[in-house]
Amino acid sequence: MxxxxxxxxxxxxxxLRLKSKEVTFPLSKEDKKIIDDIITYLKMSQIEKYxxxxxxxxxxxxxxxxxxxxxxxxxxxxxINEEEFRNYVIxxxxxxxxxxxxxxxxxxxxxxxxxxxxxxxxxxxxxxxxTYQDINGNKxxxxxxxxxxxxxxxxxxHLNGILFIDKIDKKNPFKDKEKMREI
Ligand code: NI
Numbered sequence: 001m002x003x004x005x006x007x008x009x010x011x012x013x014x015x016l017r018l019k020s021k022e023v024t025f026p027l028s029k030e031d032k033k034i035i036d037d038i039i040t041y042l043k044m045s046q047i048e049k050y051x052x053x054x055x056x057x058x059x060x061x062x063x064x065x066x067x068x069x070x071x072x073x074x075x076x077x078x079x080i081n082e083e084e085f086r087n088y089v090i091x092x093x094x095x096x097x098x099x100x101x102x103x104x105x106x107x108x109x110x111x112x113x114x115x116x117x118x119x120x121x122x123x124x125x126x127x128x129x130x131t132y133q134d135i136n137g138n139k140x141x142x143x144x145x146x147x148x149x150x151x152x153x154x155x156x157x158h159l160n161g162i163l164f165i166d167k168i169d170k171k172n173p174f175k176d177k178e179k180m181r182e183i
Contacts, residue, residue, distance in 0.1 A: 001044055003054050004037035008066050011114045017161040020063070020070040023091050025137030035075060035135065038062050039087050042077035045112075046085075059112040061151050063158035066113050074155035078148060088142075091133040093156055096141070098128035102180040105150055109164040120173025122164045123180055124150045146183055 009016055023031075044050035045058045063074040076088040104121045127145040130152065134140050144152050154164055169175040 001040060001050065003044060003050070003056075004041050006034075006037050006041055006067055008062070008112050009068055011111075011163060011165070013068075013113075015068050015070075016065060016113060016158070016163065018065060018070045019161050020065050020072045020159040023071050023073060023133070025133070027135060027137075031071070031073070032135065034064065034067065034069070035073070035089055038067075038075045039077060039089075042075065043085055046077065046079050047083055057110075057112060057115075059110065061155045062112060063155050065158055065161075072159050074158065076148070076151050076155065078151075088152075089135055090130075090152070090155070091135070091137075093130045093132040093152075093159070095156070096129050096131055098125035101126040103146070103150065103183050104177075104180050105147070106182040109150070109154060111154070111164055114163065114165060118165050118168065120168035121175065121177060121180065122150075122154075122167045123176070124153045126181065128152065130156075150183070 042059055042062060045056040051058055060078060061074060061076045064071045072092045074090050078086045080086050102123045103126045104123055108119055109122050126149060128149055129143045131139060131141050
């Protein structure tokens with residue numbers, strides 16, 4: 001595998017604060033290429049021999065805006081078995097329902113645009129359903145839970161110009177801990 005040449009914006013870049021726009025279909029060749037590049041990049045970032053070779057930070061999700069493109073598209077690559085992956089290509093997502101129950105990632109959330117450790121609780125819905133369009137523009141619905149639900153919400157925030165660090169209480173990063181379940 002060859003490492004795709006993509007440049008991920010850092011949190012200080014104001015572009016990350018833009019609200020991404022609805023995507024129209026058919027997708028352009030360029031956008032399809034970027035989708036493929038992101039999938040390959042995320043996969044390689046989770047495979048030891050590649051992340052060591054290229055000094056990558058492992059990540060499971062990226063939104064187009066993190067490459068400076070304000071379009072409502074994000075990709076999640078989930079390792080389901082040893083070096084076996086499931087890809088989600090999500091375009092124009094809309095949340096249709098969510099659980100009352102909140103969860104948070106105990107070890108803290110990470111983001112390929114935030115190059116530092118940030119402690120604290122980021123409240124997320126334990127389960128949620130969204131509608132979205134696939135790469136062909138067909139309308140789809142998906143229900144996600146636990147860590148994948150967190151990943152989807154993290155990426156949907158990117159589309160609205162929001163970073164996970166914005167959601168951590170500055171004075172008390174572990175505020176309301178007892179009201180949520182740790183995963
Ligand atoms: Ni992120």
